[in-house]
Amino acid sequence: MRDANSFDDFYRSTSGRAIRYGYAVAGDPAEAQDLVQEAYARAWQRWSQVGTYDDPEAWVRTVGHRLLVNRWRKVRNSVVAYRRHGPPPPVRPPSENTVALVSALRQLSADQRQAIVLYHLADLSVAEIAAQIGVPSGTVKARLARGRKALAALLDVNFPEEVRNA
Structure with a gap:
């Protein structure tokens, strides 16, 4: 059973540090907020397990970092695909x-x-x-x-x- 009060306390006491960490790693405040929000959402889904860890904040940071790395991979793969296929053909002007x-x-x-x-x-x-x-x-x-x-x-x-x- 999830304990909403313990998760709320955990979130209040750690979210500021998690955002600062995400900003330092991602270099963009909006992206950091997205990553941290997703990491806390995943922590909440697994709070019965994550809440028992010695350092649940480290788990949130790790998840946030992995989410960031996955985004970078997607961007890199998009660039590779773009280079492989080249730019789209020029669009003719309207008649x-x-x-x-x-x-x-x-x-x-x-x-x-x-x-x-x-x-x-x-x-x-x-x-x-x-x-x-x-x-x-x-x-x-x-x-x-x-x-x-x-x-x-x-x-x-x-x-x-x-x-x-x-």
């Missing part, structure tokens, strides 16, 4: 049509833009959009119709009949 569409979408109301993007780019049905955003299907249809009309004016295009009636 003129894409720039015009994004510019026109920004000029629509947020509700119309959301409906148009969910319908035409995310391929959701009117019913799925209505369920997702919590409005009636008729509201989604109205937003789509008004949004398409505004887009057509902004882009100076005519949508095909099947798009206008969708």
Whole structure:
């Protein structure tokens, strides 16, 4: 059985030193806090055993240090993988049509833009959009119709009949 009071006393009396140790080892206060928090969480999970150790604080420091080493390994492995595979291929700039569409979408109301993007780019049905955003299907249809009309004016295009009636 865990003894919450003894763990609380242990935490209060040792956490400051553990944070200072973590900061000195990791070199970053936020990372030190994360490591120490995780180490104390693990100590709490095993407090019935850790609480019987001669120096439970040493156990917390050891766990924190191992967590830090594991993070460093992950970073190192990421760098090795990056070097092995090289940088990603360059991304081509957006086309003129894409720039015009994004510019026109920004000029629509947020509700119309959301409906148009969910319908035409995310391929959701009117019913799925209505369920997702919590409005009636008729509201989604109205937003789509008004949004398409505004887009057509902004882009100076005519949508095909099947798009206008969708």
